[in-house]
Amino acid sequence: MVREKRPSLDNDGPQDKGPKRAKMLPTVTPVEVPKDYAAFSANGSGFGLRMLEKMGWRMGNGLGVGGVGIVEPIQAKLRPMKTGIGFNAFREKTDQVIAEERRRGIGISSQEDDKENKQTSSGDNKKQPPNAVGQQKSGGLGSKLKVSYKTAAEIQHETESGMPMALVQSQKILDLTRKTVREHEQFPELHHNLQHLVDISTLDLEQLARSKKADHARLKVLEAERERMQSLVAQDNLNIERMDSVLAITDKCCQIADETSDTTGAAAVEIKEDHIITAFQEPFDLLSGLYFAEYQLYQLDQLVIAVIQDSFKALLRDWDVLKNPTLGAGLFQRWRKLLRQSKVLYSDNGVAARFFGSRPPEPEQMTAYESLLNHQWLPKVRSALNNEWNPRDCDPVIRLLEAWSSPLLPAFIHDNIITQLIIPKLKREVEQWTARDPVMLHTWIHPWLPVLEESRLEQELYGDIRRKLANGLSGWNVLDPSGLHVVGRWKGVFNDTDMEALLQKSVLPKLVEGLQMLEINPRNQQMEIFMAVLQWHEVFPTATFSSLMVNEFFPKWHQVLQLWLAHPSTTDMEQVFQWYQWWKSQFPLELVQDAGIAAAFRQGLDMVNQGLN
Numbered sequence: 001m002v003r004e005k006r007p008s009l010d011n012d013g014p015q016d017k018g019p020k021r022a023k024m025l026p027t028v029t030p031v032e033v034p035k036d037y038a039a040f041s042a043n044g045s046g047f048g049l050r051m052l053e054k055m056g057w058r059m060g061n062g063l064g065v066g067g068v069g070i071v072e073p074i075q076a077k078l079r080p081m082k083t084g085i086g087f088n089a090f091r092e093k094t095d096q097v098i099a100e101e102r103r104r105g106i107g108i109s110s111q112e113d114d115k116e117n118k119q120t121s122s123g124d125n126k127k128q129p130p131n132a133v134g135q136q137k138s139g140g141l142g143s144k145l146k147v148s149y150k151t152a153a154e155i156q157h158e159t160e161s162g163m164p165m166a167l168v169q170s171q172k173i174l175d176l177t178r179k180t181v182r183e184h185e186q187f188p189e190l191h192h193n194l195q196h197l198v199d200i201s202t203l204d205l206e207q208l209a210r211s212k213k214a215d216h217a218r219l220k221v222l223e224a225e226r227e228r229m230q231s232l233v234a235q236d237n238l239n240i241e242r243m244d245s246v247l248a249i250t251d252k253c254c255q256i257a258d259e260t261s262d263t264t265g266a267a268a269v270e271i272k273e274d275h276i277i278t279a280f281q282e283p284f285d286l287l288s289g290l291y292f293a294e295y296q297l298y299q300l301d302q303l304v305i306a307v308i309q310d311s312f313k314a315l316l317r318d319w320d321v322l323k324n325p326t327l328g329a330g331l332f333q334r335w336r337k338l339l340r341q342s343k344v345l346y347s348d349n350g351v352a353a354r355f356f357g358s359r360p361p362e363p364e365q366m367t368a369y370e371s372l373l374n375h376q377w378l379p380k381v382r383s384a385l386n387n388e389w390n391p392r393d394c395d396p397v398i399r400l401l402e403a404w405s406s407p408l409l410p411a412f413i414h415d416n417i418i419t420q421l422i423i424p425k426l427k428r429e430v431e432q433w434t435a436r437d438p439v440m441l442h443t444w445i446h447p448w449l450p451v452l453e454e455s456r457l458e459q460e461l462y463g464d465i466r467r468k469l470a471n472g473l474s475g476w477n478v479l480d481p482s483g484l485h486v487v488g489r490w491k492g493v494f495n496d497t498d499m500e501a502l503l504q505k506s507v508l509p510k511l512v513e514g515l516q517m518l519e520i521n522p523r524n525q526q527m528e529i530f531m532a533v534l535q536w537h538e539v540f541p542t543a544t545f546s547s548l549m550v551n552e553f554f555p556k557w558h559q560v561l562q563l564w565l566a567h568p569s570t571t572d573m574e575q576v577f578q579w580y581q582w583w584k585s586q587f588p589l590e591l592v593q594d595a596g597i598a599a600a601f602r603q604g605l606d607m608v609n610q611g612l613n
Helices: 039-043 047-054 095-103 110-122 152-161 188-261 273-288 292-297 301-316 329-334 350-354 368-387 395-403 411-432 441-448 454-472 482-490 496-517 528-538 542-552 554-566 573-586 595-612
Strands: none
Touching: 188 273, 188 292, 188 301, 273 292, 273 301, 273 329, 301 329, 301 368, 368 411, 395 411, 395 441, 411 441, 411 454, 441 454, 441 482, 454 482, 454 496, 482 496, 482 528, 496 528, 496 542, 528 542, 542 554, 542 595, 554 573, 554 595, 573 595
């Protein structure tokens, strides 16, 4: 009888030369056993069965750790008489051994499988339906187990997902052809080679899985790049279409320019501002709206100026600047979005660095629009202001600057007009003005206040104007209302310091003289001088005018009141009190509330009260 020996799980066999692998013990699912399972134990004491149950073994489970051992006791199979090993394909394995191999997932040869199938089909028992893949059939212990193998795709999936690959327990080759079962030791190189081939195949599969994962990631990157390139191609096609449209617009502009610039022959037309606007309205509106990005990208402002410069020159040919100062402004005002100007940077010291901005940028820094105005428009304006303009007639020039205000007029041209044309003529006119001139200074200087910078007026004109006003007040007296009419117009124009200095020097002495000539007479009071002086309180600072009244008026007023109260004929104190109230009512409320004047009136009231007592 040949007895099967359970493969040893230790390392007492020959050592493989390949890479070491961890040994894993598979867990075998318990099986159902027949009713006569281990019936032979009933004839004995059953000691072995009880010992196994105490150690945790249960009927239907295999022996050993994890139940990987045999389930049924070893069976004996008798070989036919006088037959050798392998004679007539004699099957050496018992049914118990084959069932155990299937249960444990060990493959069997096709011959053994065919023989068993023949025996099963010829038996009396009916074939039972198979269970799920990998599980034992519902028949007896000899039921066939389906062995499952891992495919390369499954191994790649485990590698890609990071799952650890299950290690297969190495199997030993057992020699069962002899009476004693022993491990086969004749082919140690077979163990090594097979293990080496398995390791190489596993590494190849893992490498393929990693390569596939990398290729998949690279494919995603390339797909994204393909989409990006397709988007760029689509955008380029759109840009080409838009560029074709822009080229068509430029051709149309050139055609319109040829038609409008023809001022001779039968096709000649009179150049007017409205005619130019109507002719170029459609293409210029497209450039400033739908195709403005291309307009900025390709700097098409040069094209715009090029197609309208001939018409603009013809428009300015007979231009009277002072009669029609706004000519041409509406033309560029409509399409100011298309007019590009240079950005000239100045230092922090604006006066020293740029001379009020009158210095133009270098010629190569000028834009086409700035060059057109500098060479065509500015000479016309310069000629009119130098030769025809009267500085006292400020309206035409102010209308010119307002119509061509920023950003329509470049800063250097605007400053050039003010610094070199307007300010010098105003300064010469101020020097020629005298106090006897019937036209007052403020009538033709004040309109420039919203147009010219205050600092520029202060530096160039205000000093001369204050000197002219001081000279005009030298022969003035307090009863002449023209002094207040002239000087009062400059309050709020000059700064407070300069205005007070002018009043202190030229007006205050005249007011002091007037108050000194004033006579306080309760019987017949003359108010001309007092009212003429009192009108200046709106021009003077309140503190200065209050000091004037306290020092020059109230001493005389207190003296007259005291004499009246002390006179023996004074018996009607009500009349005195009414006189006091009448004088107080002559002062404006803001002066009455001043501390100095209020104290002076309180002193007079005390004098009246003392007279009553």
